[in-house]
Amino acid sequence: MSDISDRLLTELVDAVKDILRKEQSDRLRDIYLIGDIDKDSARASIERLRELANDSRRPITLYINSAGGNVTDGLALHDAIRLLVGNGIEVTIIVQGMAYSMGSVVLQAASAGRRLAFPHSWIMIHEPAKWAGWQSTTAAAQHLDRLKQMQSQIYRILADRSGKPLRQIIRDTKRTDFYLDAVKARDYGLIDAVLGEPAPPVPDKEELEPPANIP
Template sequence: MATYLRVPMATSMPTSSSTSASSKRRNIRTFCSVNSRCKAKIPMPPINPKDSFLSKLASVATSSPETLLNRPVNSDTPPFLDIFDSPKLMASPAQVERSVSYNEHRPRRPPPDLPSLLLHGRIVYIGMPLVPAVTELVIAELMYLQWMDPKEPIFIYINSTGTTRDDGETVAMETEGFAIYDAMMQLKNEIHTVAVGAATGHACLILAAGTKGKRFMMPHAKAMIQQPRVPSSGLMPASDVIIRAEEVLTNRDTLVKLLAKHTENPVETVATVMRRPFYMDSIKAKEFGVIDKILWRGQEKVMADVAAPEDWDKTAGIKVVDGF
């Protein structure tokens, strides 16, 4: 009786010393080869047709489950990655190769600002009063464009009230406008100036200082020249106020001489019209010599086709009776 009970126990319950991890995996593999229903007991990962990793993992689990059961104990690779032919790990964000083109998914760098895009087309846009920050940017752009190509023209688009605001309040020193003017005079490039909107005070000087024959104005733009304004004196002593007033008069004389030079008008004429704000539309600015052409599509052809007043009279059958 003891022997009969001892034999089954010896064969069905092996001791822990004679059992190892390799024998357990061998027994499971042997059992799975005999029993075909063993495959259903292996946990199957969800199959996602859009996920290549899970699809590959599911196909391996279905075809050869022992590949998933016999995993290396100490492996340097992440789990289940060695079943691929050439496994590749995603790089860290700092190592990801950035896209060449701009898109919302993988930007190469922040998109450039608008002045930089215009600068690429050799366009300098002055759209604010001539405060120090604007002057610094404009002069830097002019120097950069000359360094890039000293033979290609530079296009300056102007919509500025100069060193004052539209209500006449001074926002910057007159030297800001003179700084841009001097930088333009030092360039080797042709400078095409275009007035869009307003060109007031020193902005009008910049407009007139373009290359002769390359100064343009939009049909409904306005130009205006005026005397420089005395900055707010505040609690300044009387002697300092006099010094500032003398400096403003000096800047006025300089502005008059430069405008007379570029408009080809006498200094006395410019000084006379500058006693009060002198507004000019595109036609009057062309007559005064501030610009050379008005940028109106087809205007030259229209004006060339217009008949003289005498021809209009002859066509209408009007005869001059007396010599009025």
């Protein structure tokens, strides 16, 4: 009887150790993008993404709290994430605080259904000219061709992931900063879910059936 108890205890301890090892391993696959998006933060994030992808194909989580930053650095990070997603590695991006400007674009790189935000987080999108460091299209006249290309790329990313028509994205961000709290960002299509918010109830069968014709 003692041998059985000792064996069960050993198995229980081993099981607990396995759970703790898995939790620690999962935490090691978290990346934190905090502060401005620039060449240093983008490079560090991209290098870490590649390290984790080479280590295993298990999911990766990126936490973001950023007011934005450099356009090309942000697009480089966006593309690096999309490459992993395209190769079958699930990448979750969680807004913890804010994802403004280029931060909102990086957010769109997450796997389908994996753009998340904490309840008191905020997302902001605006005219791409401002992300390039210029205050208006007029001030960027000498860079007009490149500006138009960047505008097109960023607008397309936002439209494709939000499901909003391209013209609406342009209208909402024209010469203004468009701020959304977590719930409004979800309704707008910039995130998929608010963490801690209960899932919507599944409709009853009767609710799904069309009403009968009344003579």
